[in-house]
Amino acid sequence: MAAAGAELQGKYQKLAQEYSKLRAQNQVLKKGVVDEQANSASLKEQLKMKDQSLRKLQQEMDSLTFRNQQLAKRVELLQDELALSEAKGKKNKKSGEPSSQLSQEQKSVFDEDLQKKIEENERLHIRFFEADEQHKHLEAELKNRLEVLETDAAQHQAVVDSLTRKYTDTIEKLQNDKTKLEIKSQTLEREAKECRFRAEECQQQLKNLHADLGRRLDDSLCIINEKVPFNDTRSSQYNALNVPLHNRRCQLKLRDIAGQALAFVQDLVTALLNFHTYMEQRVQIFPIDSATDTISPLNQKFSQYLHENASYVRPLEEGMLHLFESITEDTVTVLETTVKLKVFSEHLTSYTCFLRKILPYQLKSLEEECESSLCTAALRARNLELHNDMKKITAVFEKLHVYISLIVLPSIKPEGLLRTNYSSVFTYIAADLHGFHNVMKGENKRGVSNLKWAIS
Template sequence: MASAELQGKYQKLAQEYSKLRAQNQVLKKGVVDEQANSAALKEQLKMKEQSLRKLQQEMDSLTFRNLQLAKRVELLQDELALSEPRGKKNKKSGESSSQLSQEQKSVFDEDLQKKIEENERLHIQFFEADEQHKHVEAELRSRLATLETEAAQHQAVVDGLTRKYMETIEKLQNDKAKLEVKSQTLEKEAKECRLRTEECQLQLKNLHEDLSGRLEESLSIINEKVPFNDTKYSQYNALNVPLHNRRHQLKMRDIAGQALAFVQDLVTALLNFHTYTEQRIQIFPVDSAIDTISPLNQKFSQYLHENASYVRPLEEGMLHLFESITEDTVTVLETTVKLKTFSEHLTSYICFLRKILPYQLKSLEEECESSLCTSALRARNLELSQDMKKMTAVFEKLQTYIALLALPRACRCHQIKMRSYWIKESPKSNEWDPYKEREISRQRHKEFGDRDTRGKAI
């Protein structure tokens, strides 16, 4: 049985291990994918940084070129400022040169305007590229941080699963080693059992042959040597002096000791049960310290308060019966007179149970009707009602058997015959009714008493 349970446990752990192994493969694949995505994002970030450095270099070159153009414009403006006074003095002689300088100035202005527009356009492109690069860089850094966090979480899960797998594998290996050791032990025990069985069969065969020979010899001796066998008839055998068997006495005393221990445990349990029942009806559903309990529960509590006077004599009666069985006496049903005292105490307790049973059933019904009673408690109360009925019936059946054993031999034989007659005459019911049998027994005892009275009178 234990090997089957361990085998089932081993199979269950193996299934769980395969399931966790499949989950581990999926998680590993997810971690590898996330690592690949992280590497790709890092590569993109590196390329973006390279493009940013390239744009910064272009911006620096454009700034330098713009400064050169600005210096050139200033130089041209200075030259223009110097050429204007000179042109005023030599208007007549230098009209042609003035026209030439004006054309050059317009060309320079147009070239300067183009350079300024180009510079402005480059500044706008650089600013847009810089903003776009910063935005992309922030997104990539945020995504990289998220992926690193997820990768760390996945790695933690993988580490936990790996640790769990290792523990499961170690546990399975230990279980396997234990099962192997147990299997070897069981095989060894089975081998020893087979050897012992063969030895027992051989001994049984030898004993059978020996006893068969002794039986034949004893039968021949009895047939030849014994003229009259008084043990053949119970009437004659009752006149013989019973043999004193020390082993039988020790066995009877041991059985009586076991019965005494059982009765002591039973008495303790019954005292606790009746006492706790009395305490319970005093506090639930109505606390007697705050309000008055119902008259039914008051009467029931009064009866339960007397339980010790009915329960404790059971232990005392069994103790007296145990003390009456010694090694020096011959113990048979006719000599155990203390059994009748125990039977009387048990009958008294049965009467007590019959008296409190209706009160307990009514008390449980009253408790179930209370508003404080939950559905679970109501179900338990119904079970307790059924159990109390069964317990009373079992005690009545036990009392009937003990009363039969405590009767004298003739009356006991008569009771057994009456029970057999009752079962024979009631084929439809396999159960024996002790109440009807008791009434019949009383009538039969009365008839026997009348016969004895008439016999004495004669």
């Protein structure tokens, strides 16, 4: 429950960190939206000012148009006056040269004034046209920018709304998790109180049991001191002189068990010989065939070590055979008398050292094979499984070597292993052999070898 609470607390902290990160992003987006809104307001203000400028120009245009109309009327009036003047000039042709000169000067003045007004009107038309075109261009540009800014503002607002919804959901989820954690914390506190109460009760019971056992021990010691005049079980030297009881039925049963163990060891020896020989042949032909090419120095050394496997494996069978032959109907077989077990233990130690010696070469050879271009994916997977199983097999033999060394102790050093620990050591040996059996059964299923192991 503590682990679950810690996991929920970690999850809560992770969600809180994510919320803080999203909140910071939200602040950035909000600032961006505000900036865009300010920019949009500024552009709207500029558009408003441009509209005012356009209206002012429009008013000037209207004023110029009105003035142009006045000038046009004045020109017409002047033309009428000129025509009238010309008509009068024809009638008063005889009035003399001074009158004609005056009319000509007036006409020249009128023409010059008219030409100036026409040029001024043209300039005003050109300025109005240019101002109108500039205003239209600026208005279109500002409208486009306004549309883009409005689109960006809408997108930012959509992102803000989405993040707000997400933050709301996250906050609700965090609040729900917090509520659940609080409820679970309260439950754990109640359970802790109950456990403390039960622990106090157990401690009190333990104290009472200690007191009761102390009293019973004192009573037993008083009885032993009064009733037992001599007790030699405290000395291991005296215990070594005890003659064990002879039981023919027990001897036959032990011989039968030793025979089964001998058969199992024989099968094991055969299987190990086949296994190491198979590995040697495999190294010689894959991934490089030694008949046609030179294999790597690693595989050469590995093959050389594998070639020596018989000198380490066969003594196991010989040691177990000597142990079996030492158990007869007439002998008394206990751990203190099975001196032949030491020989088997030494052979097992030698083979375990051999496995430890070849294990690095075995692992490196498999890795080298996996790196070869000829190695398929399926074979690479099988090699990796064999890689792990070889480590397990070596570990099993190392444990078995330790346990066999322990049960050898009573025959060479009686005080090295207490009788109360005999059953525990044999239990560990059985468990180790079962583990070995499971490993090799997996190897058989995967097709590494077709050996049949007789270990149960």
